[in-house]
Amino acid sequence: MTLVCVPIFVEDIDAALRDAVAARDAGADLVEWRIDTYFSGSTGSDTEDGVVVAELQRLLAESPLPAILTCRPTWEGGDYDGDDADRVALFEKLCTGESAPAYLDVELAAYTRSANIRQKIDLCVNHPKQIRDVRTKLILSIHDFKKRPDNLDRRLLEAYDAPACAVVKVAYRARSLRDNLDLFELTRGSPKPTIALGMGEFGLMSRVLAPKFGGYLTFASLRDSSGTAPGQPTVDELLNLYRFRSIGRETRIYGVIGWPVGHSLSPHVHNAGFEAVGHDGVYLPLPIAADENDAEASYLSFKTTVWALFRSEPILLAGASVTIPFKECLARMGDGIGQSGALIDVVDACGAANTIDVEINDWSAIPPFYSGHRVANTDAIAIEALARGDANSLAGSTVCLVGAGGVARAAAWICMDRGARVLVNNRSEQRALELVDGLRSRRDSSWEGDLGLISAQELIESQFDVYINCTPVGMKGGPDPDGLSIPVPDMPNVGPDTVFFDTVYNPVETPMLKAARERGCTTIDGVEMFVRQAAAQFELWTGKPAPVQLFDRICREKLASS
Numbered sequence: 080m081t082l083v084c085v086p087i088f089v090e091d092i093d094a095a096l097r098d099a100v101a102a103r104d105a106g107a108d109l110v111e112w113r114i115d116t117y118f119s120g121s122t123g124s125d126t127e128d129g130v131v132v133a134e135l136q137r138l139l140a141e142s143p144l145p146a147i148l149t150c151r152p153t154w155e156g157g158d159y160d161g162d163d164a165d166r167v168a169l170f171e172k173l174c175t176g177e178s179a180p181a182y183l184d185v186e187l188a189a190y191t192r193s194a195n196i197r198q199k200i201d202l203c204v205n206h207p208k209q210i211r212d213v214r215t216k217l218i219l220s221i222h223d224f225k226k227r228p229d230n231l232d233r234r235l236l237e238a239y240d241a242p243a244c245a246v247v248k249v250a251y252r253a254r255s256l257r258d259n260l261d262l263f264e265l266t267r268g269s270p271k272p273t274i275a276l277g278m279g280e281f282g283l284m285s286r287v288l289a290p291k292f293g294g295y296l297t298f299a300s301l302r303d304s305s306g307t308a309p310g311q312p313t314v315d316e317l318l319n320l321y322r323f324r325s326i327g328r329e330t331r332i333y334g335v336i337g338w339p340v341g342h343s344l345s346p347h348v349h350n351a352g353f354e355a356v357g358h359d360g361v362y363l364p365l366p367i368a369a370d371e372n373d374a375e376a377s378y379l380s381f382k383t384t385v386w387a388l389f390r391s392e393p394i395l396l397a398g399a400s401v402t403i404p405f406k407e408c409l410a411r412m413g414d415g416i417g418q419s420g421a422l423i424d425v426v427d428a429c430g431a432a433n434t435i436d437v438e439i440n441d442w443s444a445i446p447p448f449y450s451g452h453r454v455a456n457t458d459a460i461a462i463e464a465l466a467r468g469d470a471n472s473l474a475g476s477t478v479c480l481v482g483a484g485g486v487a488r489a490a491a492w493i494c495m496d497r498g499a500r501v502l503v504n505n506r507s508e509q510r511a512l513e514l515v516d517g518l519r520s521r522r523d524s525s526w527e528g529d530l531g532l533i534s535a536q537e538l539i540e541s542q543f544d545v546y547i548n549c550t551p552v553g554m555k556g557g558p559d560p561d562g563l564s565i566p567v568p569d570m571p572n573v574g575p576d577t578v579f580f581d582t583v584y585n586p587v588e589t590p591m592l593k594a595a596r597e598r599g600c601t602t603i604d605g606v607e608m609f610v611r612q613a614a615a616q617f618e619l620w621t622g623k624p625a626p627v628q629l630f631d632r633i634c635r636e637k638l639a640s641s
Contacts, residue, residue: 081289085298086149086299089112092135105486134168147183148180148216156222170183173413177276180214186219201243203215203217206243207242219246221235224251226254231306247272258285259284266295273295279310292393299318300312310503310538322361333397334365337366338366347637352626359438367381367384367405381408383586400433406484411430426455426456429488431489457615479547484550486549490516492501502543504537544576546577548580549582553581565589565595579595580603607631615629
């Protein structure tokens, strides 16, 4: 079983012990006492040094969970700036009594640079040649807060070969999702228990999926502000959001691909849905860096990372949601195969996709037998269902779209395919023209006249049945959170029968929807859109009906609390 450890920086002994109780109550298996700043080295005063040692001995004696003792030096990312000799002397005092820690974490570089220090550390820990009874086990660790450590393979061999070493730990900053593949390989079949973790937002996968690949333990912070390394999830997120205790070798992996994705509600709804229907899966944020000034570079980054994750064993993702800015990238690299109804040909037709589904013929095989992937667009399903209620009611209606990205493409295609007349407005007229020309090129000439452009002034003076915002204007944390995506207050020709539909879901009531409600118009919020498209993805992946009411409740509760 992969253990969960909560690191705690020790500044006040009683406060640290209270945090340890909270970590135990939250479900952690261990705590790591980080004494980097509490112990600053020998003061020269026997009395003062004795008080520090006595307080740390009390900390260990009263710890409600087994503990890792760590005093990390500044040269390896910690806060201890004293001499190695002083901290090793402290280790000797703390590891030999009744209150000895379960583990002592020492940097491999410190352990190997001096024979004298190595011999003293060996006396502090359980060692094959140790005559006296010592309960503390040695963790030899390697850290790099910038990149994959140089000469990592050689350094790992040094750690594995050390007789006193019980556990090997390596943690470095992951610079892309592909770094997780290397980290998982380190834990599989390693000669000693191994901890291999990626730091930063790209490394979350390595922390959450440690049980799937045999990691000895993973770290989780007690609260958002108390992490000891970039990218640590909280213990609540790890155990409850990602259902860490239920992850095993056969657990299927899903995620949301985009840039950025830290704000996404998708992990909350899909993980809760998997639990509700008994599906052995876990859903993660999967960030892929994008360059808004270089579309081709973004596409290549997306393509290479997606193929690595979907075709490289041991990851082999079972499915993914794809969001901004990669929906058109997915359609470009996908095969355009839909499932049923509105999904048929939608990817080819609109040039945008938001869902990947992996076809696995035998999940029990090692590795599972992979036969291909399918891409789909569930945005189209959601828009169709919400805009007019059923598949036939869009016929003969008029729709105004604001925006020209992936969601706008899906909206334009499905509305026209169901018989509506669609006009598009976008801040960049060239971008809107590309959308119109692109969709026309994918259909026969019968679509001519069903799709066109509308200027900002014409938008104000217009009278459509449905207005759909497909831009991030009004989105919390977006480029214009207080802006009106559609100038509802200036539009004289709207009324109770006019539908205003926002694809933005945070906040639930955007400035545009608020203005439309105040004018007495019908409104559809982005949560409804999000839930519908997520439900279609869920059913595609699991083959089971999605718990739609659960999805909706979770979204609205999360948004209300934030």
